[in-house]
Amino acid sequence: VRANAGVAVWRLCRRFPVRGIHCGQVLSAGFAAYACGFFTGYPYVHGADLMENRHWFLLGGLIRHILQAAKKVVANGEFTARIVEESGIATETNPSIELSRFSRLGDRERRYGWDGRRVLLTIARLVGRRGQDTVIRALPQLATMYAAVAAQGLERVRREFDRELRARTLWETCR
Structure with a gap:
């Protein structure tokens, strides 16, 4: 995602009747959704993709901040949900395959x-x-x-x- 993704999301939110934003990755899309939510007040839902950056000092703090500000965090499985919940952030887990x-x-x-x-x-x-x-x-x-x-x-x-x-x-x- 390009650096101007937040601006693009903000423009779309102004142009269309948006009630919320969903983003699939915590960095890039998560940052854009956070910025758009901050400026527009729209809530965003986050699917967490955390493994690559969670232990980096600055990025880990940024990731936690983005996830804490999300209206909802949806994890793609129990393993990811546990990682998010270790940071004190409640999650919902997508139903697994039967x-x-x-x-x-x-x-x-x-x-x-x-x-x-x-x-x-x-x-x-x-x-x-x-x-x-x-x-x-x-x-x-x-x-x-x-x-x-x-x-x-x-x-x-x-x-x-x-x-x-x-x-x-x-x-x-x-x-």
Whole structure:
């Protein structure tokens, strides 16, 4: 996000009937939402993406300040919620996936050749710090494990892994 993101958000808030602002990352989008909320009085909701900067002295303080000023903080899971709550900030957690709904894939198991195999499903933004690349590279050592990956912006990553893993991974682009 560019440095002028706060100005762009403020202009949008003035132009359209905005009742609130949602931002997905604490820095860049969070700072822009905080600035816009400060100047307009609009509340903002924050999805916390904290792992990269929470231990930096100045950034950690800025992150806490932005989150404390948010009307609501929505964490993407229990792990992230715990990190936020350690700073004394209440969170809501998005409902997790109901695993019972996905325990059997039916015809898809046969279609993809997964009958009787364990399948690792990853639905995420593929970024290095999360370690999905490490897990996918470890697949050749796990003879009965296959992977299914659904993500946005997948083409470059897909080409890299297809060279390494051949047909052991099913890729699906999220829309």
